[in-house]
Amino acid sequence: VRAPYDGVLITSTVVAGEVVDTTTPLFTVATPDRLWLILNVRQEDAKYVRRDLPVVFKTDDGSAEFRGALSWISPAVDQQTRTLQVRVVVSNPEGTLRDKTFGTGQIVLREEPNAIIVPREALQSTSDAHFVFVRDKHYFEEGSPKFFHVRQVRIGARDGQSVELLAGV
Numbered sequence: 001v002r003a004p005y006d007g008v009l010i011t012s013t014v015v016a017g018e019v020v021d022t023t024t025p026l027f028t029v030a031t032p033d034r035l036w037l038i039l040n041v042r043q044e045d046a047k048y049v050r051r052d053l054p055v056v057f058k059t060d061d062g063s064a065e066f067r068g069a070l071s072w073i074s075p076a077v078d079q080q081t082r083t084l085q086v087r088v089v090v091s092n093p094e095g096t097l098r099d100k101t102f103g104t105g106q107i108v109l110r111e112e113p114n115a116i117i118v119p120r121e122a123l124q125s126t127s128d129a130h131f132v133f134v135r136d137k138h139y140f141e142e143g144s145p146k147f148f149h150v151r152q153v154r155i156g157a158r159d160g161q162s163v164e165l166l167a168g169v
Helices: 043-048
Strands: 008-012 027-030 034-042 054-059 065-077 083-091 103-107 116-119 130-135 148-158 162-167
Touching: 034 043, 034 054, 034 103, 043 083, 054 083
Parallel strands: none
Antiparallel strands: 008 027, 034 083, 054 065, 054 103, 065 083, 116 162, 130 148, 148 162
């Protein structure tokens, strides 16, 4: 049996002497230096996803990080999980990323090197507004009163640790 392209034998589903037909897959051959990541995007976040967006993938054990770009977006939402599948092609020249590895992928919607960010814990929210406390400009001067000002802010992007402030400080 000859594969149509070069690769590494991943699995074999047949043994010598077994009867097979043309519809039975016999082997799985892959090229592990380039892999597909399949990510599940929540249905409410699907409106932000588009091809060629950069993606950062971190394995669950924290041993590796990979970068790629969205190459395919499913036209349908999964009925059971209510997520949208997307595919990312990543380069894996050392072979450190393995098949069926779990992890977390972050789709980068935009990059802002000069963004003003604060820790999530610093943001105070009510039902209709967001606030942060800002040190007085004379806070570090000797003998000056030590107090903070309340500032209403407009927030932007957020991740697990930080919140971007668009206006207000």
